[in-house]
Amino acid sequence: MTVLETIYIETPLSRNTLNVLHSGDQVQIFGVIYTARDATHERMCKAIQQGKELPFDPKGQIIFYVGPRPAPPGRIIGSAGPTTASRMGPFTPMLIERGLKGMIGKGRRSERVRQMAMEHGCVYFGSVEGTAALLSGCIQHAEVVAFEDLGPEAIYRLTVSGFPAIVVNDLHGRDLYEERRNLYRRLWAG
Numbered sequence: 001m002t003v004l005e006t007i008y009i010e011t012p013l014s015r016n017t018l019n020v021l022h023s024g025d026q027v028q029i030f031g032v033i034y035t036a037r038d039a040t041h042e043r044m045c046k047a048i049q050q051g052k053e054l055p056f057d058p059k060g061q062i063i064f065y066v067g068p069r070p071a072p073p074g075r076i077i078g079s080a081g082p083t084t085a086s087r088m089g090p091f092t093p094m095l096i097e098r099g100l101k102g103m104i105g106k107g108r109r110s111e112r113v114r115q116m117a118m119e120h121g122c123v124y125f126g127s128v129e130g131t132a133a134l135l136s137g138c139i140q141h142a143e144v145v146a147f148e149d150l151g152p153e154a155i156y157r158l159t160v161s162g163f164p165a166i167v168v169n170d171l172h173g174r175d176l177y178e179e180r181r182n183l184y185r186r187l188w189a190g
Contacts, residue, residue: 012060013101015121023174029163033062035156041091055146059099067152077142081132125165138163
């Protein structure tokens with residue numbers, strides 16, 4: 001079995017940092033990331049359409065598709081597992097156009113989102129569902145920065161250390177899901 005090398009990246013992200021990543025690369029993220037889910041994305045896109053400022057500047061940032069659980073006693077945050085990325089698809093292009101450089105979720109992205117991400121220099125990182133407790137252990141600080149009324153769907157600013165993810169869609173047009181599906185087809189074909 002081959003052991004893959006882990007690539008360490010710090011936020012905010014730059015195109016130079018992202019250019020060296022390829023689908024299938026394992027990364028550990030250090031720095032600040034933001035959380036956002038369906039309702040939050042909808043509010044941010046309405047703000048953009050109305051010419052209002054966003055609660056944070058997405059330029060160079062990563063959005064983690066998560067609705068973290070409340071923090072139990074003695075913890076910074078509760079479990080924080082990824083949610084399905086496709087639900088954010090209709091809203092994602094507006095954020096990519098404003099400089100978003102990374103997204104973390106589970107599941108595939110639409111062709112439109114993949115194309116926009118590649119054109120504007122944004123990478124989609126996958127996170128494995130069922131790892132919520134592990135991921136919350138990588139969060140060193142958490143604070144709500146906007147939309148507190150949405151509860152777990154509020155925007156959180158998270159400071160992370162060694163947050164694990166896998167590059168799914170890179171800047172070179174590669175898609176890990178498609179590559180693995182083709183590999184398994186060849187293996188099963190014989």
